[in-house]
Amino acid sequence: MSLQGNLLVAQSGGPTPVINASLAGVLTEALNHEDSIPEIFGGLNGIHGILKEDLVDLAAESQLTVRALRHTPGAALGTCRYKGRRPGDFDRVLQVVEAHNIRYFHYIGGNDSQDTAFKIDTLAKERGYDLRVIGVPKTIDNDLPLTDHCPGYGSVAKYLSATVREMALDNAAMGQNDFVSILEVMGRNAGWLAASTVLARRKDKSASDAPHILLLPEVPFQAEAFVGRVLEVLKSNPHCFVVVSEGVQDEAGNYLGADTSSADAFGHAVLGGAGEYLRTLVESRIEGVKARSAKLGIAQRAASHLASLTDVDEAFLCGQAAVQAAVAGESGKMVVLARIEGKDHYSVKTALAPLGEVANGVKAFPANWIGSDRMSVELPFIKYASPLIQGEIALPFENGLPRYAQLAAVRVKKTLEPFKS
């Protein structure tokens, strides 16, 4: 089982508050196996940089940097959205891998990234090159199949829930009746993030507390039903808090706010987004109501300052588990998180799932966790999500702001001809 060779780790897709914690996990665990793994390389900008042989020496990073990676947003190695689809791409990856005697490959990413890892694993096997490929899950969207949840989700859920709780206190303070507060959150295909904001409710307040209305992409938007629900909430509350996924579509399949009839001075469609759309809808349809919308955008997936310690620890654990599995002889798998049932407290263990199955699946928000009004979520979801936001990180501050890691990024000498893409 013992395979001697170097390790390559790379990051892919949209950053999360904890994708660097997974990198720290890979790096920390790899250092425990110096007999098998003499060198630890990082690929810059995912598969894109690997094709260009843009590698850095991760073992050269200081312990301080590795520790700081656990709470640093962005993606320290850089990521890409490139899937590696051009002819010759995967041949080139294998060339780079062989040139640097890489025997361990870890790709930290979502579906598309795991599909890339799957193809690399398949090609290596075809060529008879002994390469251990183990993926590390990552996505704030929480829509990867076969895992209980995804590293990245818990931290964004925590940040969004705290933000809803804070905004709701502001709304309540304003002493206005008939105020509608709208928050647009990420989630192009799945409503996991919008749903998570239900955690903002204080236990003693239950459904009368914000958020009052959750709009998930799994439910086609119906303006009449939505306006009716807002009116209902405003009967018993001075303000109504709406959380909307950016990916909500109407029954014709159009994204809310993607109104091509309104064009700017240059003839381009103005896409105000789902939140702005709802704000206009509410103000135009309900007499005397004032509405405000906010859109956190990239801020939500970069808000490491409010990361969930549970999430950070699990992201690190997934990185460690990937290296352990590879050293133990596994390949063509992704690390998944499995919840240990039957305990009185939340706990998880890691397991492995075939890359090919991860790559082609999407885990939608369960239909039976959506309330009968189609604008709320049920208690089993709260039980599922609540443990994922627990615990706070000890964030170092410098001059009033969070201090985040920067890699020294010592380049590895290139040995191949430049890649002609």
Place this chain on the structure above:
Amino acid sequence: MSLQGNLLVAQSGGPTPVINASLAGVLTEALNHEDSIPEIFGGLNGIHGILKEDLVDLAAESQLTVRALRHTPGAALGTCRYKGRRPGDFDRVLQVVEAHNIRYFHYIGGNDSQDTAFKIDTLAKERGYDLRVIGVPKTIDNDLPLTDHCPGYGSVAKYLSATVREMALDNAAMGQNDFVSILEVMGRNAGWLAASTVLARRKDKSASDAPHILLLPEVPFQAEAFVGRVLEVLKSNPHCFVVVSEGVQDEAGNYLGADTSSADAFGHAVLGGAGEYLRTLVESRIEGVKARSAKLGIAQRAASHLASLTDVDEAFLCGQAAVQAAVAGESGKMVVLARIEGKDHYSVKTALAPLGEVANGVKAFPANWIGSDRMSVELPFIKYASPLIQGEIALPFENGLPRYAQLAAVRVKKTLEPFKS
């Protein structure tokens, strides 16, 4: 000088992360003067609630609640935007004040609120009713005159700067060239908040670090100059970070994004806001550039989880100083913060300014602190603003989210006829 009577405190205008810290300061200090001040009342929803005789007994609040107020967003007593302009309003306020033997009145708020306090003080003097009126400054916009800075500003500056730093790490990770990230922040009339995000830059990176372009309401927007500057930044940086005040106007005085030519299905103007406007502008005017915008909205003035300890302490201090001044016989003044010059470290003291002068002034961002390109700020501003974001609060968490105070709000018995407004 010793005046025997009850104290009334109320909050007004938009909430800030520290308006409750000022309330805690008033309350804590008032408890030190039980010889002069037997009862401590809170007016609900500012002047609006005082007119209706909606008072609560603040001395009945637990010590735990008072301590938690220091880091609780919103406005625990509720606020209003009502200026008290109808005939009889101020007569009624005096009636309520007399009915409850109120001799100390503290109004925590911005310009308009201090104008209200000024009118109450003036009327009490005319009537020969001995009332001590001392205002407590509050505004995230930092545009009150006569004070070095305003409680509320430092905390929002800290949150915005941290957010810019985090988003910029995400932008850098994406490994895309020609990406423009736009953040719309509050500031209808003054650019203090947009300017503050310059603090996000790491010292070693200076101007090459995000944010690269700052658009303040003090500078009329010129599309050509802006697009030109974006192109310039993209020459040396893979991404360009733009921070725009919501209040930026073009040379004709129109708010950016308030395009009345684009109307929704109901005939209402779609106001995408300044950020969305710039996103569309950039994508339409620069070939191959991708842009994203975010708008933090109310979240930014409610983000107590990232409050500045300096700001919280100063807000509390202003509340304390207001009571001390009133007990010492002052009236018709607002507490201001004065920076003590000539020290090697930042320190402030409180002083008093006439309410009448505060009420009618606005402190614009100084013209000589705006860079020659009109899209940046100068070093003296950084020296001014940096001390205001220093220090972090110890925020209590419960079940994964910040635990915020809720007043018991024990109602004071009404003694007057209901107010006919």
